[in-house]
Amino acid sequence: MHVIIAYDIGIERLRKVYVIMKQYLSWIQNSAFEGDLTKAQLEELRVRISEVIDAASDSVVVFTIPNPEWIERTVWGKERGQSESII
Amino acid sequence: MHVIIAYDIGIERLRKVYVIMKQYLSWIQNSAFEGDLTKAQLEELRVRISEVIDAASDSVVVFTIPNPEWIERTVWGKERGQSESII
Numbered sequence: 001m002h003v004i005i006a007y008d009i010g011i012e013r014l015r016k017v018y019v020i021m022k023q024y025l026s027w028i029q030n031s032a033f034e035g036d037l038t039k040a041q042l043e044e045l046r047v048r049i050s051e052v053i054d055a056a057s058d059s060v061v062v063f064t065i066p067n068p069e070w071i072e073r074t075v076w077g078k079e080r081g082q083s084e085s086i087i
Numbered sequence: 088m089h090v091i092i093a094y095d096i097g098i099e100r101l102r103k104v105y106v107i108m109k110q111y112l113s114w115i116q117n118s119a120f121e122g123d124l125t126k127a128q129l130e131e132l133r134v135r136i137s138e139v140i141d142a143a144s145d146s147v148v149v150f151t152i153p154n155p156e157w158i159e160r161t162v163w164g165k166e167r168g169q170s171e172s173i174i
Contacts, residue, residue: 029095031118032148053163059162061115061116061162062160063091065157071151072151073150074148074151076136076140078143
């Protein structure tokens with residue numbers, strides 16, 4: 001399934017969350033990732049992220065779409081590259 | 088159609104972009120919005136945002152899904168409210 005994740009995390013945990021996300025998904029920009037995962041991979045990602053975030057203050061919004069062909073992606077302005085730095 | 092938007096905008100233009108987005112979509116968090124728009128509304132939003140952003144440095148990624156029922160939304164950690172302040 002296709003997964004889009006946007007998060008709002010305390011700055012002291014941002015790097016850890018970024019490093020884990022990067023192992024499963026492609027970085028879009030600005031604390032947002034996307035990619036195709038199986039249910040098992042998404043559950044693994046959820047467990048790993050849950051170990052790192054502060055559930056009382058951090059928030060991770062996860063959108064899942066069963067078929068990647070159902071989603072269309074457009075960019076207004078500049079397309080971000082994978083190699084750019086974050087934050 | 089359902090729309091998810093994540094943007095990475097120069098800080099001096101953030102407020103303007105936020106104010107326009109808020110007229111069309113619901114704020115998720117951290118420079119991300121979502122909501123249901125018609126094609127005409129999305130085009131109107133694109134035009135208004137294009138007038139404000141610097142296309143050489145700012146980036147707005149737009150995901151559209153024809154049927155809102157095709158998308159599932161989950162939150163890990165804290166659910167963000169609509170009334171919270173940004174940046």
